[in-house]
Amino acid sequence: MAVVPMQRVTVLALRKDRKGILEALQRTGAVDVLDLPVSGDLFEKASMPESRASFKRSVAAAEQALNILNDYCDKDTNLFSSFAGRKPLSVNEYEIFIDERAEMMQSAYRILSMDKRISEIRSEIVKKQGEQAALRPWLSLPVSTDFSGTASTACFIGSAQGEIPLYEIAAQVEEKSGEKGTGVDISVISSSKAQTCIFAVFLKKDEKLYTSVFAELAFSPLSIRTSVPPGELILQYDKDIQNLEEEIAKISKEIRTYAGVRNAMRFMIDYYTMRDEKYEVIGKLLQSPHAFVLTGYLPSGGEEVLRHALRNYEAYLQFDAPDEEEDTPVLLKNNRFAEPVESVVESYALPAKGExxxxxxxxxxxxxxxxxxxxxxxxxxxxxxxxxxxxxxxxxxxxxxxxxxxxxxxxxxxxxxxxxxxxxxxxxxxxxxxxxxxxxxxxxxxxxxxxxxxxxxxxxxxxxxxxxxxxxxxxxxxxxxxxxxxxxxxxxxxxxxxxxxxxxxxxxxxxxxxxxxxxxxxxxxxxxxxxxxxxxxxxxxxxxxxxxxxxxxxxxxxxxxxxxxxxxxxxxxxxxxxxxxxxxxxxxxxxxxxxxxxxxxxxxxxxxxxxxxxxxxxxxxxxxxxxxxxxxxxxxxxxxxxxxxxxYEGGGRKFNPFGIHTKYYRIREDQ
Amino acid sequence: MENLGIAFALLGAAFAAFMAGIGSAIGVGKSGEAAAGVLTEEPTLFSKVLILQLLPGTQGIYGLLIAFVCMSQIGVLGGDPNLSLAKGLLYFAACLPIGAVGLYSAISQGKASVASIGLLARRPDQFGKAMIIPVMVETYAILALLISILAISGIGGLAL
Structure with a gap:
């Protein structure tokens, strides 16, 4: 029942061993790496925002691909999966997976592009359906909507708000046109409570007159211009939509063939998360042209584990007791009876220094x-x-x-x-x-x-x-x-x-x-x-x-x-x-x-x-x-x-060691 | 006139159930709106957000509880419904605390829950703190519940 005492560890090693040492440290997951300020000219820091951003992008792409696959395919998880924990993966399997990462990411991007295509098609279908709906009142119009008349006749295709019977329109037109008019043939294409659609034919010489008469009567000309009569066009759109839906079905089927790569996607998410974590630590190292220094906190008693993990590298390890006023991270250790309540204490606050x-x-x-x-x-x-x-x-x-x-x-x-x-x-x-x-x-x-x-x-x-x-x-x-x-x-x-x-x-x-x-x-x-x-x-x-x-x-x-x-x-x-x-x-x-x-x-x-x-x-x-x-x-x-x-006041910082914080796989050390 | 006792007692039971119920309905509804908003962005927070949404729901349960205890004591659910006017009024008075406090505390707790859901959306790791803030409001509903329970169980033994 206590706060585990911490000690400061400093690792000094050659830059050529940096990758190996960091990976070994990441696997032990025992050191909370400190971000020390640079002092002097010898050392500098190399944060790598571009690499980290690209890792994050890969994680996001793999996550999206996984979600898409979960939407299209039968579930390969069930209600109890969250209890099952991360799958163990041996180092060998891990390395095989890593070799295939280019193909895996290719699959991820392929899935994303197919999904994008599907949403494009969907929006195209919605657009066509919208146009169909706009054309439906004009279904029985015998000519195309851009029809402008014959050699000697002109026409007006338009609509007005409200339901107006034909005789009323005819009477009003006659009244407005007065004596100058030579006659007009009006037919009502459709009429509903919302609007009345008409098609009117008159002699070409009267075009100006009748157009202005219809405008006066609050008829507005049809704005959709097509060279095919609306009836045919609606049928044509039906066919188009059917084709598009078939294409969606085809692409969905193709996406479903990728069902088996879900585990690969999960691995990619984990792999790039791990690399991102490693690069975050690289950004905290003090580096000179040939060497680097890593400083961090280690729970007391962890020296041997650390020495063992780094035994194959030429690294200088130094362990110091932290100063009195140093803000060491807090790790709780309790017996099996009390341990489960640690999370409750943590959700309030971890003990502050000395508590x-x-x-x-x-x-x-x-x-x-x-x-x-x-x-x-x-x-x-x-x-x-x-x-x-x-x-x-x-x-x-x-x-x-x-x-x-x-x-x-x-x-x-x-x-x-x-x-x-x-x-x-x-x-x-x-x-x-x-x-x-x-x-x-x-x-x-x-x-x-x-x-x-x-x-x-x-x-x-x-x-x-x-x-x-x-x-x-x-x-x-x-x-x-x-x-x-x-x-x-x-x-x-x-x-x-x-x-x-x-x-x-x-x-x-x-x-x-x-x-x-x-x-x-x-x-x-x-x-x-x-x-x-x-x-x-x-x-x-x-x-x-x-x-x-x-x-x-x-x-x-x-x-x-x-x-x-x-x-x-x-x-x-x-x-x-x-x-x-x-x-x-x-x-x-x-x-x-x-x-x-x-x-x-x-x-x-x-x-x-x-x-x-x-x-x-x-x-x-x-x-x-x-x-x-x-x-x-x-x-x-x-x-x-x-x-x-x-x-109890609390306010301690949680011990957050550099380690493997994956979601789906746990890398098992075989050696 | 001699039957007015049971009428007042049942009025009290109904008051406890509907006032506290209205409060909880408003509170859970408000926090539900906030919860749904957060879930559009972060569906993984569902279980945590649900807990926060449900917090103002307990007042309705307390109201139901008092209503039920009251009804079983006065014999509406079978038994002897003969009750003096004084006793009936006493039952009515005993039901007042959880009804009134339930109504207002559930609404206030709903507001605190909404704020906590907002907190959780930004800091999903701070669930413990987000949860405890609305719970503070509930203390008063519990105190009212306590008085209602003690009063109702005490009235039965009075010789009035």
Whole structure:
């Protein structure tokens, strides 16, 4: 249970060995490389943005190709693939793959270009369909749309808004043209609520007159100009679209023949990610014409591994203890019980320089509180089965996934434990089923008590858990202060608080208020009460005078001390916050009971049993997932706000070693 | 008039369920809009975003919970529905906290969830912090739930 001490490592080697040494370091994945500033004229840095950009482009191309293949082909992964972890790949296979990388990337680009062609065709189809839609009202127009008349006639093809009957158009045209007109032949091509399309023929000498008449009547000429009549054109487009669709089908079929290269695409993604990572490190090296220097952090005890990895190269290795004020990266190391909770601590913050690793204490309370909030033996058993099963089945699982599953496994065990204590197994399913289907009620007796029947007792228990949790937080602050030999903090910020809080607690337990709420009467001997009063007085006075000890001004100091003493109210609200243990525990149990009751409403018999099973499965799935989420987020909250608030700030930088951070393959060292 | 007790008690149960339900519906809806927006850019964040979206949904469950406990206590779900007017009013009062606090806290939590989803979109590694911020709001819904539960379970034993 601790933060792993770090040491500084410096590797000095010849430039000709750079590739080999970096690859060896990348495979060990033990060194967090530092980006040191250049000093002096001898060394310089060579960052290679172009190479890195080209690697990133390759990664993106391979990723896109993989996505395209996944869209077109049957899936080669399933729901459980994420548990299976990265596939191991021997160094030999790795090298064979590397030799074929040019062909692989060619396939990737070929797939991308085919996909691009398909989207081009798709947009062409959409365009044609749009034109078809625009031409559809003109379907029965007997001439082409760019028809302008015969030797002696001219025509007008156009449309106006709204549905206008032919006689109305004819009358209006006649009225507008007056006596000058020599007659016009109007036919309505189509008419709908939106528009009326007409085709009008008149003598060529009247062209000007009639065109302006139609304009006056708000008819606008047709803007589509084609040399084929619309009917034929629509048919032609239908044929074109069919051809285009056939082309899409052909290209899709060709893409599908590439289904087998998906693994190659995954390899390419990994390979270029690795190279990019290597080049990132190259950018951090100090290089002279013939040599280079690499500086980084290494967990203590890693010297031998590093020496062994670099045994074939002429490299000078130096290990130094880091300076006091150096910002070393943080790596946590814990036993198997506490390790899964590291990610929870990390999601808050890693310990800052000099802080203790809170993981072990957090882990104990995490499993405890989680179980108390979910508190149903059935749900707990489900968690244990699901997580345990996955852990047993997928041995090759990624470390982070393994950690979270283990965390939920332990939480599940705790949930089962509390479920049995409170007599809850899928709510009251045993009682309901035995009563409804077998006629006599069998009850699952709680080992301790039933919170639904005695919520005050549960509330008192929740507060007690809270007090223990908060006092543990204070104790960790004490431990940390003593470890740093900061006895002032130990006394002023922890000792006085303990005196005050314990004293107040004893006084509170004897008060009539407590007796009214909890229904318990606790009496201590008179000596204890006097002692408690004295303790809280000493604590309060101590805090008043030391709470603001960093201020020089005595008035300011007292005021700050008074403010610190006022902080006792925050302890009160912290403890009250643990009432969520009761509320969430009751929520799980009561909703489960509701589900069971709804299920049993149809009574016994086969139909009743079927209905019961359906309602049971659906209802409990919903209740389980919602309360799992609730227990998870509220356990985190109690840890982060109430527990960490007492002693832990965090702010450390994560140990991020130069290594192989691939997504799909794990390179196995055979030698 | 003597039957008004049960009417008030059921009114309370309905109030708890619908007020908290409305709040959760608004909260989950708001955060759902933000979640869908993030997913258009980052579909891989689905599971994390879903958790954040669901956070304001618990108030509705708490409302349902109180409504159910209340209904089973007053005998609407089978049993003896004879209730004095005073008891009925007491049940009504006991349902008020989770109804009112559920409504407002779910809406505020929805807003905090929206902000957290935005945070997650930019910093997907900061899920722990993004999650804890909306959870802070829920504390008050839990406190209201607690008072409602304690009050309802206490009323049953009163001789009124």
């Amino acid at each position: 203790i690793d809170p993981t072990s204490a957090t882990a104990c309370f995490y499993y405890f509180l989680f179980g108390l909030m979910l508190s149903d033996a059935g749900y707990g058993a489900l968690m244990v089965l699901a997580c345990g099963g996955a852990l047993l089945k997928f041995k090759n699982m990624e470390r982070s996934m393994k950690k979270s599953l283990k965390m939920f496994l332990y939480c599940g065990i705790s949930t089962t434990f509390w479920g049995l204590m409170f007599g809850s197994f899928f709510g009251d399913v045993i009682q309901v089923v035995s009563r409804t289907f077998f006629g006599h009620e069998v009850a699952l007796k709680p080992i301790w008590f039933e919170p639904v029947k005695d919520p005050m007792r549960m509330l008192m228990f929740a507060f007690a858990v809270g007090i223990v949790h908060i006092f543990t937080g204070l104790a960790l602050k004490l431990y940390s202060a003593v470890k740093h030999q900061d006895y002032g903090t130990a006394l002023y910020d922890v000792g006085f608080w303990y005196l005050l809080l314990v004293g107040l607690l004893i006084l509170l337990c004897q008060s009539s208020l407590f007796a009214d709420i909890s229904g318990m009467t606790i009496t201590f001997p008179a000596l204890v009460s006097t002692l408690a009063a004295a303790m809280s007085a000493i604590g309060a006075v101590g805090i008043l005078f030391t709470g603001g000890r960093e201020s020089k001004n005595p008035v300011k100091r007292l005021l700050k001390g008074a403010y610190a003493l006022y902080g006792v109210t925050s302890y009160l609200s912290d403890v009250l916050s643990y009432s969520r243990l009761l509320a969430l525990g009751l929520a799980t149990g009561i909703i489960a009971t509701v589900v069971n009751q709804m299920g049993s409403m149809m009574g016994g018999g086969i139909a009743g049993a079927i209905i019961f099973i359906i309602i049971f499965v659906v209802g409990h799935s919903i209740n389980f997932s919602i309360n799992l989420l609730g227990a998870y987020v509220h356990t985190n909250r109690l840890q982060f706000a109430e527990f960490f608030g007492k002693f």
